[in-house]
Amino acid sequence: MTIIPPAPSAAARTGFTVYGVELPSRLLLGTSRYPSPHIMQQAVAASGAGVVTVSLRRENARSGAGQRFLDLIKEMGVAVLPNTAGCRTAKEAITTAQMAREIFDTSWIKLEVIGNDDTLQPDLFGLVEAAGALSRDGFSVFPYTTEDLVAAERLMAAGCQVLMPWGAPIGTGRGLANPYALRSMRKYFPGTPLIVDAGIGAPSHAAQAMEMGYDGVLLNTAVANAADPVRMARAFADAIHAGREAYEAGLMDVRDMAVPSTPVAGTPFFDIGS
């Protein structure tokens, strides 16, 4: 008898919906720090990401660098999620978001209000203030936040329909520093799209987030700084697929004591005392 293995499930390859838009993938990828623009494009393609993050920076006179980068992004046919990276106040973030909306022609904004230079930790107070102002102004806000549930509630009340808690501080690659808090957040907001953003260093970290039931992960450095970013992008896509499949399949419960997997009944010699 030939045993035919079932075809790999396509279910976990599909994405999720945020602000009424169905994303084709659960991976959102940054565009920064790649060895070259060409490798960045290849990595994005290999990752299957349907959304890439971008930024705004000061433009020198007669430079044209911004337009060249924009053309590069447009070639890839992916959605852009502009960020407010580096902003330290709600006011700076709001103005940056308004500039981003005009130039990238999108109301999506990855809202960052940074409160500490060493940890790049979100300033939750400024974040909530900016999220409210931008939501009222018609933006779809993707807030880069912590696992704090009170702040998360305030962000939702301010108009956010998605939350992006950090895994660990930006660029550290430490993975999910506080898995308990991230699990709590998932349980507390069962119907809200949740994306782990920042701190992901390895595909196993992304798989862990997906196994917890997170809807997506957003990462950059782990792929961009890999020796081979294109292969690493593929590795992340596979890990995210595996983690989501595992979540949907239903993971077993963790136990403290061993439980034999082989049936006990019929064990040879089991009734013979040692």
Next chain:
Amino acid sequence: MQESVTAALGITVNGEATSTTAATLAELVESLGHEARSVATAVNGAFVARAARGTHRLAPGDAVEIVAPRQGG
């Protein structure tokens, strides 16, 4: 006798002190060689939309930001 309308103005552009004869933000953007559609602008911390640059008159001491798309995480 006609008064000069092109007196140089002391402003900052992207944090650098400069002087310009541009009267409006649109003229400044053009004088710096930017495509109007390729940059976004703010003056004194407030966003100025592309369509409003032509009527936005510059004043001495204005802090102008001119930004463009870049890689981001």
